Amino acid sequence: xxxxxxxxxxxxxxxxxxxxxxxxxxxxxxxxxxxxxxxxxxxxxxxxxxxxxxxxxxxxxxxxxxxxxxxxxxxxxxxxxxxxxxxxxxxxxxxxxxxxxxxxxxxxxxxxxxxxxxxxxxxxxxxxxxxxxxx
Amino acid sequence: xxxxxxxxxxxxxxxxxxxxxxxxxxxxxxxxxxxxxxxxxxxxxxxxxxxxxxxxxxxxxxxxxxxxxxxxxxxxxxxxxxxxxxxxxxxxxxxxxxxxxxxxxxxxxxxxxxxxxxxxxxxxxxxxxxxxxxxxxxxxxxxxxxxxxxxxxxxxxxxxxxxxxxxxxxxxxxxxxxxxxxxxxxxxxxxxxxxxxxxxxxxxxxxxxxxxxxxxxxxxxxxxx
Numbered sequence: 001x002x003x004x005x006x007x008x009x010x011x012x013x014x015x016x017x018x019x020x021x022x023x024x025x026x027x028x029x030x031x032x033x034x035x036x037x038x039x040x041x042x043x044x045x046x047x048x049x050x051x052x053x054x055x056x057x058x059x060x061x062x063x064x065x066x067x068x069x070x071x072x073x074x075x076x077x078x079x080x081x082x083x084x085x086x087x088x089x090x091x092x093x094x095x096x097x098x099x100x101x102x103x104x105x106x107x108x109x110x111x112x113x114x115x116x117x118x119x120x121x122x123x124x125x126x127x128x129x130x131x132x133x134x135x
Numbered sequence: 136x137x138x139x140x141x142x143x144x145x146x147x148x149x150x151x152x153x154x155x156x157x158x159x160x161x162x163x164x165x166x167x168x169x170x171x172x173x174x175x176x177x178x179x180x181x182x183x184x185x186x187x188x189x190x191x192x193x194x195x196x197x198x199x200x201x202x203x204x205x206x207x208x209x210x211x212x213x214x215x216x217x218x219x220x221x222x223x224x225x226x227x228x229x230x231x232x233x234x235x236x237x238x239x240x241x242x243x244x245x246x247x248x249x250x251x252x253x254x255x256x257x258x259x260x261x262x263x264x265x266x267x268x269x270x271x272x273x274x275x276x277x278x279x280x281x282x283x284x285x286x287x288x289x290x291x292x293x294x295x296x297x298x299x300x301x302x303x304x305x306x307x308x309x310x311x312x313x314x315x316x317x318x319x320x321x322x323x324x325x326x327x328x329x330x331x332x333x334x335x336x337x338x339x340x341x342x343x344x345x346x347x348x349x350x351x352x353x354x355x356x357x358x359x360x
Contacts, residue, residue: 003149003152003153004152006152006155007148007151007152007155010155011155012155025252025253029253039253042253042254042255043252043253046251046252046253046256047252050249050292072154073150075147076147076150076151076154079143079144079147079148079151080151080154080155083148083151087297087306087307087318088307088318089297089307094144094148095148098141098144098145098148099144099145099148099149099152101145109255110255111255112247112255112256112257112258113245113258117245126137126140126141129140129144130137130140133140
């Protein structure tokens, strides 16, 4: 969950906050949850989006500044930069699709949109990444 | 080419996550931050361990089944409102979304009502007429550097308009009472637009009330109408 939040926010400290809050939310409602794992994942994604919006307004500028260790291989840095430049929605879909390996219909369910919207956003994200990574 | 890229994403995204989670070697700042955060991280680890174990013990066999319980947001007066359960497939009603994969065809702007925390927020697709009205309203706002967007709270936090395109702005709008923040495509920069009269929020609130929402959400949005 922390890794999911890290990929969505770009910050391990924010990610830990987000996941901690999400676990608190789940524990508060534990007795009434049918699917705690799915609920937790949804809360993490929603909290990352809220945190992202707040951070964007605070910074008033740049895409998320993701800091990697100095010895990170070039291709990882390149991929990080390209993913960080995706729009929030596209980044979320890419992470849920390729990091968590969730099917499109489940991603659509989490994000409250149609499966076709997930597919079209994923297609745009891939096209964007292909351009970024080939340049 | 696409398959190669998809394969690369699958194999390298975990490394990106790992790298982002790993402190820079020899970085004083990281060390300081880690030291300051150590108690919270330890607590998080403990809570995570307990909750993960509990999840594993209590989770249904079918992990993909949608949850039926939702977070309880608060109305602006602090009263808890009851969110309805989200049975399988009970997504907010929406207009048809084009299935075209042509990246050059503009997608209609998608509006999300920021009201829930533990379930998908209600959304709807703007009609062409609404899109035109919204473009007009947003283009009349002036850029500001002094406004602050309010922190999000439980309950109604405004709207997000994705894939918004007007003559002046293109990107994702976060609409709150007196400020509209535009996260611009493609560079990701954010500009703030002052909306002292809340005209954009009220415009979206009117359209939101035309959507088939549950009573509690309608009641909250009506306060901003």
